[in-house]
Amino acid sequence: MPAGSPTPWSYFFIRLLFKFVLKIFYGTIVVENAQVIPPKGKPCIVCANHSNSLTDAxxxxxxxxxxxxxxxxxxAKSTQFGKKTFTSWLIESAGTVPIKRRQDHPNGDGDNSAVMQHLIEALECGDAVCLFPEGMSRYHPTIAPLKTGVARLVSDVLSRNRYNPDFEVxxxxxxxxYMYVAHLSHPRFCVMTSSRHRQHFRSDVLVTFHEPLRFTPMDNPELLAPIDYEEIRALTAxxxxxIxxxxxxxxxWRMTRNAKLAARIYAPLGTTMSLGDYVRVVxxxxxxxxxxxxxxxxxxxGSEGEVVNNENREGAMREDEKIRQLGExxxxxxxxxxxxxxxxxxxxRPLPTHVILYRIVVRLAWSGFLFTISLPGLLLWLPVFLTTFVAVSRFKRTGPIWDTWDEIAQYKLIYGLLSGLCVWGGATLLTLPDAIAAFRAFAMLWxxxxxxxxxxxxxxxxxxxxxxxxxxxxVNTLxxxxxxxxxxxxxxxxxKGRVRGRWASKAKYFSVRRRRKRDWNETLRLYDQVDYPEDEY
Structure with a gap:
């Protein structure tokens, strides 16, 4: 039985580096059902939705x-390889296999037969390979129709091992x-909140593994060559x-916003629920x-002459209209x-005027004190913020806005790594988040x-x-x-959400540990602006 390729020493380093970068960039990363992943030595194709380019991998x-x-x-797409950039070095050092996309090779030089042969051999050795069946990174409210490459790879590797009764893939x-910020918009902007802010610092991520699909030559003869292409489509579906x-x-995006607001009203701020439960409620x-x-x-x-045949259908139509009106x-x-x-x-929970005035004084004084003692650490961050802003601004000008967003997270991940190495210090880490939270509370009360x-x-x-x-x-419908x-x-x-333990839940305002983040939607942003249209997809 194959045991899989040994882990190269560079992979240990790359994995630790990835963990460090992601820990800086994202607030919380929750992984669900990792125990269902097939063990070492079992040929495995890992496939996921692909809304955030390099970060997904x-x-x-x-x-x-x-x-x-x-x-x-x-x-990864072949255009990411062979460049003198940190991103390219990361990709190549992790043992990534280049995939040629048709849109990147309009001259027809997009043959991936050698790549597929390499992946088949890796699977036969008991390795796990990663593919994103959407075919490209895309930031839309819906998952794109999946390409059939994964299903065809399953068919090819099964066909090559059709006489091996123990083979399975x-x-x-x-x-x-990727979670998004709370329902805040700057009053000067006419903006649209999206459902997944993959490119923003300190947002949250949920990674959910599902029960794996198991295939063998004996149990799945319909996938052996010659194959009916309908079987490939059925597996892809x-x-x-x-996913x-x-x-x-x-x-x-409108429908996603409505669902998230309904979930917020149903399970209000402070409800101690896991990120997975929150996503499932939404x-x-x-x-x-x-x-x-x-x-x-x-x-x-439907046709105008169609007759409603029973009361159940009329009741269903009334229920659908009630739900639609609730969304509006x-x-x-x-x-x-x-x-x-x-x-x-x-x-x-509306506050009376005298309570608002009292809290304004407390928050303003507290934020002023914390900003003062965190100023040395904040000064160290300024070059990083300025450099990131300039780099991202220049990158946006290289192409249409809807296309350049796809790579922005990569830029910020790299600068997040540099900032973590440069400004990892006590003053900022201990005081700045509370200082900003106190000032945000003051602004909200005002x-x-x-x-x-x-x-x-x-x-x-x-x-x-x-x-x-x-x-x-x-309760009654869902x-x-x-x-x-x-x-x-x-x-x-x-x-259980942001608040962990009895002490943290009781520390209402002056807790460094709590960070004033009690909701999965709370991210450090003063406004929310997204450059995507309100089109139906």
């Missing part, structure tokens, strides 16, 4: 435990979800279904909104929050003071009505638990 390398696999053979699907089940897959609402809109569109596009009302409520630049939790009590209570009344409708939909704050605290396991 880095996450998979670090998420797969070293005790499970010796190494993960990566693949696994397809390990994985879903990667099954992979697509598994989409673990992430947020929507036809538009996805439950998202699927309901998708199904309702799809059903309404199908009914509207959630959007209107979110637009009002964005207009004032406040969060839903500020409306959920906004509430300017809004006035009448407007706050008007929005509170709107939210109360939305809360009743969201809970009715969650089957979610009626007491999320109690339920997820009991079932969330070891990882």
């Amino acid at each position: 880095l996450l998979l390398v670090t998420a797969i435990p070293s005790k499970s696999r010796n190494l993960l053979r990566l693949t 696994f397809v390990q699907t994985c879903s990667i979800t 099954k992979m697509h279904q598994q 989409s089940l673990g992430t947020l897959d929507a036809p538009s 996805r439950t609402f998202l699927e309901a909104f998708k199904l309702a809109e799809r059903s309404i569109c199908e009914n509207q596009s 009302d959630l959007k209107a409520y979110q637009d009002q929050l964005a207009r004032y630049g406040i969060k839903d939790d500020r409306i959920r 906004t509430l003071l300017r809004m006035g009590q009448n407007r706050i209570w008007e929005l509170h009344a709107v939210r109360e009505q939305l809360h009743k409708r969201v809970m009715d939909m969650a 089957g979610l638990p009626p007491d999320p704050e109690t339920y997820f605290a009991r079932t969330g396991g070891k990882e």
Whole structure:
């Protein structure tokens, strides 16, 4: 039985480096179900959605435990190789295999037969190889139709080993979800919040592994050559279904925003739930909104002479319309929050004017004190911020905005590594996050003071009505638990959101450990601007 290729010494170093870079760049990385990954020596193809270029591969390398696999053979577009850049060195040092894409070789020099032969031989040795079946990194609210390359690779390796009764190959699907900031928009911008901010510092990432698909020549003769291409399409569709089940897959950013706001109202700020539970709750609402809109569109596009044949269908149509209308009302409520630049939790529990004034004084004084003592560390960060800003700005001018976003995370990852090596120090790490959090709280309280009590209570009344409708939909339609704050605290396991332990949960305002991040959506950004249209995909 093959044991897989031995782990080269350089791979140990690269893996540690990847972990360090990702730890600096992202706030929390949660890996689910790593125990289902096939063990060493089992041929395995790891495939995931691909919304963040180089970072997706880095996450998979670090998420797969070293005790499970010796190494993960990566693949990347051939244009990333042979350059005198740090990114190119990282890719080549990790043993990555170059893939020629048609769009990169319009002259027809895009033959990957030698590459596929190399991957087949790696699988026969018991290695794990990584492929992204979308075929390219893309930042859209929905997963692209998968290419058939993974299914064809499974067919080829099975066909080569058709007379080996012990041969088996696994397809390990994985879903990667990049979380996004809270529902804040700068009042001077007309902006759109997206569902996955892969390029922003300190956002959160969920990596979910699914039950692997197992194939053998004996159990899967339909995949042996000569093969019916419909079998390839069926396997690809099954992979697509598994991957989409673990992430947020929507036809538009608008629908994703509505689902996330519904989840925030259902399980409000402070609910101790794991990142995986949070994503699954959002996805439950998202699927309901998708199904309702799809059903309404199908009914509207149906023939006018079609007769409604029973009361059940009429009831389903009314339910779909109710869900669709809830989405529209959630959007209107979110637009009002964005207009004032406040969060839903500020409306959920309105503060009287005298409490707002008291807290303004406390937050302003506390943030001023912390900024003062963290100034030496902050000065060390300024060159990094300026260099990153200039480098990214110049890179954006090299191509259309929708295309250059795909590589921005790589630039920031590299500068994040440099910043971590240069400014890793006590003053900034201990005080700056709390200083900024205190100032953000002051700015939020000042906004509430300017809004006035009448407007706050008007929005509170709107939210109360939305809360009743969201809970009715969650409990009676979607089957979610009626007491999320109690339920997820009991079932969330070891990882329960941002607040860990009794001491941290009681330290309300002056806790370095807490960092004032109690919600999976909270990321250090004062506004949110995304350069993607509101098109349906």
